[in-house]
Amino acid sequence: xxxxxxxxxxxxxxxxxxxxxxxxxxxxxxxxxxxxxxxxxxxxxxxxxxxxxxxxxxxxxxxxxxxxxxxxxxxxxxxxxxxxxxxxxxxxxxxxxxxxxxxxxxxxxxxxxxxxxxxxxxxxxxxxxxxxxxxxxxxxxxxxxxxxxxxxxxxxxxxxxxxxxxxxxxxxxxxxxxxxxxxxxxxxxxxxxxxxxxxxxxxxxxxxxxxxxxxxxxxxxxxxxxxxxxxxxxxxxxxxxxxxxxxxxxxxxxxxxxxxxxxxxxxxxxxxxxxxxxxxxxxxxxxxxxxxxxxxxxxxxxxxxxxxxxxxxxxxxxxxxxxxxxxxxxxxxxxxxxxxxxxxxxxxxxxxxxxxxxxxxxxxxxxxxxxxxxxxxxxxxxxxxxxxxxxxxxxxxxxxxxxxxxxxxxxx
Numbered sequence: 001x002x003x004x005x006x007x008x009x010x011x012x013x014x015x016x017x018x019x020x021x022x023x024x025x026x027x028x029x030x031x032x033x034x035x036x037x038x039x040x041x042x043x044x045x046x047x048x049x050x051x052x053x054x055x056x057x058x059x060x061x062x063x064x065x066x067x068x069x070x071x072x073x074x075x076x077x078x079x080x081x082x083x084x085x086x087x088x089x090x091x092x093x094x095x096x097x098x099x100x101x102x103x104x105x106x107x108x109x110x111x112x113x114x115x116x117x118x119x120x121x122x123x124x125x126x127x128x129x130x131x132x133x134x135x136x137x138x139x140x141x142x143x144x145x146x147x148x149x150x151x152x153x154x155x156x157x158x159x160x161x162x163x164x165x166x167x168x169x170x171x172x173x174x175x176x177x178x179x180x181x182x183x184x185x186x187x188x189x190x191x192x193x194x195x196x197x198x199x200x201x202x203x204x205x206x207x208x209x210x211x212x213x214x215x216x217x218x219x220x221x222x223x224x225x226x227x228x229x230x231x232x233x234x235x236x237x238x239x240x241x242x243x244x245x246x247x248x249x250x251x252x253x254x255x256x257x258x259x260x261x262x263x264x265x266x267x268x269x270x271x272x273x274x275x276x277x278x279x280x281x282x283x284x285x286x287x288x289x290x291x292x293x294x295x296x297x298x299x300x301x302x303x304x305x306x307x308x309x310x311x312x313x314x315x316x317x318x319x320x321x322x323x324x325x326x327x328x329x330x331x332x333x334x335x336x337x338x339x340x341x342x343x344x345x346x347x348x349x350x351x352x353x354x355x356x357x358x359x360x361x362x363x364x365x366x367x368x369x370x371x372x373x374x375x376x377x378x379x380x381x382x383x384x385x386x387x388x389x390x391x392x393x394x395x396x397x398x399x400x401x402x403x404x405x406x407x408x409x410x411x412x
Contacts, residue, residue, distance in 0.1 A: 003062040004055040006036065007074040011047050014040065016161040019050065022069050031056040031065045051077070070152050071101055073159040082107045082154030084127055084147040093142050097124050098149040100136050101157060102360045102382075107134050108154040119359050120333075125149040140326070160360050160384060182390055183398060189365055190402035192341065193228055196363075201340030202230040206354045207295075208347025209237035210369075212251045214393025217242055217295055219400040224298040228403055231335040232299055232306040233354050235347070236317040239282065239296050239308055243318075244272040246294040273316035282320050307331045309350070333357055341365070344385070346392040348373040355382030367395045 013019050026033050037051040054069070056062035066074075085094035102121040106113045109127055116125055116134045123136035127147045134149075142148065149155065196203055211217055223229050241251045249255060253265025262268075279285035286300040299306050308321045309328035322328040332354060336342075341363040344351035351366055355377055358364065364385040368374050374387035388395065 002055055002057065003059045004053050005062060005066060006051060006053050006077050007066070007069065008049065008051045008077055009072070009074050010049050011073065011158075012041070012161040013048050013050060013073075015044075016159075018072050018159055018161075022052075022072050022074060025068045025072075026054060026065055029056075029065045029068065030061060067152060070155070071103075071157055071159070073157050075156050079108050079156070080153055081109055081111065082125075082127070082149045083151050085150045087142050087144055087146045087148055089144045091140055091142055092144075093124055093139060094148050094150050096150045098152060098155055099123070100125060102356075102358060103160060104158040104359070104361065105136075106156045106158070107149060108156070109134070113156070118333075118337075120357055122356070125155070182388060182395070185386075185388060186395065186398045187402050187406070190399055190406050192363065193403060194406055196340045197228065199340075202338050203228060204231045204233060204336065204339045204342045204354075205229050206233045206342060206344040206347060206350050207238050208234070208345065208350060208392075209241045209251075210346035211238060211295075211392045211396065212241040212245055212256075213254070214346075214391055215256050216393045216396035217245060219396040221293070221295045221298045222400050223396075223403065224295065224302060224304055226403070226407075227302070229304060231339070232295070232304060233309070233332055233335075233350065234306065235309055235311055235350060236314040236321045238347075239306075239318055239320070240269050240272055240316065242295045243276060243282075243285075243291060244269045246291055246297065247272050247275065270315060273318055276318050276320075277316070280319065282318065305335055307335060309353070329353075329357070336362075343367070344377070345395065348376065351377055352380050352382070355380065355385070358382065358384075360384045367392065 009018065023033065032055045034053040035050065036053055039049040041048045054062065054065055056065055087093055100119060100121060100123045102119060105116040105119055107116060107125060109132065114132060114134050116136055119136050123138055124142060125134055126137045127134045127149065129147065193203060207220065211220055245251050245256055248268045250262050250265045250268050253261055253268055255262050275290055276282055276285050279288060279290050282296050283300050285291045286297050291297045307328065308318065309325065310317055310321045310323040314321065322331060336357050339362055342354065342358060344364065344366040346368055364382060366374050366377050366385045367388045367390050369391050371389050374389065378385055
């Protein structure tokens with residue numbers, strides 16, 4: 001028996017590619033569509049409206065299709081209030097609970113549309129009926145009695161639209177290729193950073209130890225010193241090898257200036273960790289003159305917060321490393337709030353971790369020498385990222401240089 005339902009979409013659904021994605025998903029899932037109304041905006045800034053009938057071979061198939069297109073911003077013609085069910089116990093959510101995307105989301109409650117606060121992918125939505133507010137909450141933080149949204153009824157997703165203005169993030173959005181004019185892109189990213197800084201926005205860097213290994217540590221330290229970085233997310237390794245380099249001139253026992261191994265250099269990173277343990281913390285090591293330069297030094301000297309998240313692979317670890325991963329997640333979320341751009345450089349797992357916490361409205365740049373790493377990040381849900389296949393040792397010095405050139409031109 002054929003089942004059908006009418007849905008509607010509003011906004012810049014043509015030039016943002018939303019309609020094309022909807023058609024593809026309906027057909028890929030074995031359904032059909034009929035366009036009933038299609039009002040196209042006449043100007044670039046005018047929104048469009050479409051009403052469609054989706055048909056499928058069974059009710060189950062139809063619901064699966066509707067669930068997919070819901071994520072693109074499609075919704076039924078008549079929207080009812082969300083269905084709320086109280087959690088039976090801490091960390092026990094009602095069956096069939098709604099799971100969020102990282103796109104702006106609203107719910108209909110008591111006849112009104114309410115924005116969902118602190119949106120993050122793969123969370124639940126909890127409603128406070130007294131204050132008429134909604135927030136996204138991790139599964140592990142659900143508490144007994146929380147009113148959780150169940151099903152997609154009354155939930156509306158605002159799928160990201162193509163920017164009205166020309167920008168790097170419009171041109172490069174959502175694809176990975178090594179055949180790109182990297183220096184031109186880096187110049188555009190530098191311009192975005194300067195624009196964000198001028199507007200008072202926050203810029204975060206997610207960094208891996210390859211930044212140190214490739215000799216790019218000085219460039220990142222300079223960016224922090226010059227005010228282009230507002231928060232640093234990393235692991236034990238980046239901080240350890242940054243400190244190792246500034247104490248001994250090596251990274252993983254290799255002389256950064258010559259690329260040659262140093263006799264006994266394999267001990268240097270452990271010695272570096274030991275010196276910070278002796279001092280008590282990275283800040284105390286800077287304050288007492290143990291550390292005299294580098295990325296962590298500039299963070300301390302310029303009051304730039306950093307979150308070092310631990311790993312089972314860590315040596316030491318440094319005393320500043322947060323070894324409880326859930327506590328580290330919360331620390332990252334605290335500093336992600338208000339970020340306008342995130343630069344993810346040479347660290348796959350850390351980039352995915354931070355990317356999972358980001359709303360889709362945050363401009364995201366991911367740089368890695370391995371194209372598969374960039375693809376994996378976007379496959380995990382960070383579809384707003386633009387990706388550059390490049391070595392950290394090439395990217396960061398070029399970016400620092402472009403920031404210097406363009407900021408100098410702006411002052412003239």
